[in-house]
Amino acid sequence: MSQQLISHSADLQRLVSEGYAVSIVDGHLLVEEIPYLDRQGTVRRGAFGCALDATPERTIAPRDHVMSFSGGEPHDRHGNPLRALGRTSSRCSSVGSHRFQHGFSNKLRHANGNHRGYADFYEKVRTYEDIILGEVHALDPTVTARVGAIELTTSDDDPFVFPDSASARAGTTHLAGVFKREVIAHIGLGGTGGYILDHATKTPVLRNHLIDGDRQYPHNAYRSPGAPSLLEMQPPPFKVDYHAARYGQMKRNIVPHPTKLTPANFEHLDGVTFAFMAIDACPEKSDIVLELERRRLPFVDVGMGLHLSSKGIGGTLRAILSTEDNRDLVRPHIPLDPGGRENIYENNIQISDLNSLNADMAVQLWKGFRGFYADFAEPIWHYQIETRQMIRSAA
Numbered sequence: 001m002s003q004q005l006i007s008h009s010a011d012l013q014r015l016v017s018e019g020y021a022v023s024i025v026d027g028h029l030l031v032e033e034i035p036y037l038d039r040q041g042t043v044r045r046g047a048f049g050c051a052l053d054a055t056p057e058r059t060i061a062p063r064d065h066v067m068s069f070s071g072g073e074p075h076d077r078h079g080n081p082l083r084a085l086g087r088t089s090s091r092c093s094s095v096g097s098h099r100f101q102h103g104f105s106n107k108l109r110h111a112n113g114n115h116r117g118y119a120d121f122y123e124k125v126r127t128y129e130d131i132i133l134g135e136v137h138a139l140d141p142t143v144t145a146r147v148g149a150i151e152l153t154t155s156d157d158d159p160f161v162f163p164d165s166a167s168a169r170a171g172t173t174h175l176a177g178v179f180k181r182e183v184i185a186h187i188g189l190g191g192t193g194g195y196i197l198d199h200a201t202k203t204p205v206l207r208n209h210l211i212d213g214d215r216q217y218p219h220n221a222y223r224s225p226g227a228p229s230l231l232e233m234q235p236p237p238f239k240v241d242y243h244a245a246r247y248g249q250m251k252r253n254i255v256p257h258p259t260k261l262t263p264a265n266f267e268h269l270d271g272v273t274f275a276f277m278a279i280d281a282c283p284e285k286s287d288i289v290l291e292l293e294r295r296r297l298p299f300v301d302v303g304m305g306l307h308l309s310s311k312g313i314g315g316t317l318r319a320i321l322s323t324e325d326n327r328d329l330v331r332p333h334i335p336l337d338p339g340g341r342e343n344i345y346e347n348n349i350q351i352s353d354l355n356s357l358n359a360d361m362a363v364q365l366w367k368g369f370r371g372f373y374a375d376f377a378e379p380i381w382h383y384q385i386e387t388r389q390m391i392r393s394a395a
Helices: 004-006 012-019 121-139 165-170 172-181 191-200 217-222 239-247 263-269 285-296 326-334 351-371
Strands: 020-026 030-038 043-051 065-070 102-104 183-187 206-212 254-257 274-277 300-308 314-320 380-384 389-393
Touching: 004 012, 004 020, 012 020, 012 326, 030 121, 043 121, 043 206, 102 206, 121 263, 183 191, 191 206, 191 217, 191 239, 191 274, 191 285, 191 300, 191 351, 206 239, 206 263, 217 351, 239 254, 263 285, 300 351, 314 326, 314 351, 351 380
Parallel strands: 183 206, 183 274, 206 254, 274 300
Antiparallel strands: 020 030, 030 043, 043 065, 065 102, 300 314, 314 380, 380 389
């Protein structure tokens, strides 16, 4: 509802589009990262807060002129309290994590000298900001409250809900472009698969298909990215629905398939251009590998074999890139048989750092294959826990 109110209110949308750190908490408008001067002339940061007058659909004109402030007392360039703000009691003592120590009282006037109200919340925020920022700019004209414009994108062609400004600032937009036609199948959304998804959704791939028939139980949260609320786990959702809802807040075209991938539903791979396989060895895995090869799809297989000894947990992490050029070479290294040495990972041991590292290995193989990273290494990658060694090989 808060995001809807912002998007439907021209004054709030204008603040957001100009880069102000705007949020709505408990019926109040908060604008954070407001710079001000302390008594010594040091630039500090505080937050504006005021009751948000609104209908269920959009804001209306503010009913009063008071603005509360969370932070120290703003001063002028000479070290004196900034009188132009006016002083009154704060209308809100605390909102969310903010405690408001100050109240400002600045009344606008018509040309004839009579008082008038603020036309909207944009005018109210800008008026108070201009008073404070004028003194800040006298000492440092580069300081700004506009910490980053985050406009919602409206084109369905844009893979992100809001623009990837980091790539633009870093000058890597042309490199990120190698992913724009990529359609990824995420086969398995457990610990490692979740971290792979976390990384992949921060690239401009066209679509992410999530394929997993398991549910996200509370114990799964301890080896998956992020920190869910208890409410999100009751009742336990399908992993694909849980992750689609979470990452859908910033990434478009995340398609959940709450089912195990089997020959009966291989149509979920239609249109896919790359696959991550993060599932344990099982009877279906051989069929999946054969189908990926039949479709001529490049894929990365990941996994870990762990054991417990008197010295602690040991074992190996694995990431293998399979392409049309190396099928025969790497196929023997992809485990398909669920038998063999006991693997304590299957008992839900909580080692999120290893899950994350295994995912990093997989994603770097993918990005190197697509040309985002310079890549002259071999397709088979192991990490030995006991020795902390990375081992790349062709066989």
